[in-house]
Amino acid sequence: MTEQDMSRLSTFHTTCLRKILRVYWPTTISNQELLARCQQENMGTIIRRRRWRWIGHVMRMETGSDTKTALRWTPEGRRKRGRPKTTWRRTIEQELKEMNHSWNTIQRKAMNREEWCTFVAALNAKGVTG
Template structure:
């Protein structure tokens, strides 16, 4: 969302004037005046790191197959990381942070440590995973399809199909 921050109008309820704020959290996402997703991505990375750390015993265990660990990673960690990502305005820097988080975690899960050297493409192939960019594109297309199947007057569909005059 982008707001008119050059001339913010005060909001008054009864006799109380509400203070202006630069950013706030709404439904788990950080809303900023410039419409960027930087703060939201940093917040999501922190939550995903916590989710990953909570499963450290599983990642280190020899008892589980790699495929089981990957399924757990996708359902618990990636879903936490990418919550709301369908609407993020991404920069190359944001994409780089998400990509390095993804590959670093896959290396830990697959137990590929230094001095072993494999490229990120080989890592993704070994783990039978896609790059974070491809995952994001798929999520966005899935969301667009969901919105376009809604009724003609649904707010998300109207917003997506809106053409400024």
């Protein structure tokens, strides 16, 4: 998901919450106040948590499953000229780099559900960008 996609989704989320609470112009409140009133989290945090929970689920799958194979698959050959597209896997790899983790590290953590849940909760507490 690109930054632009995340921004659009977050804007849509807060717009819907404003309509639900009937907060219209000229009455204005900040997005943080809006989320606090609704007891909601930022859309980026919600997506990040769900992304990492899904990664843990996939990593606990059997070795031969297509989903697990697709997660770690690296295509061979040359790619087109220009900047690579922002893909789901590149987003994950970027977050891993920011956290100083590797695929093998999170693979080991994902095998233990309790440790994985703690790991995902810590990610959200630190506010890793996604």
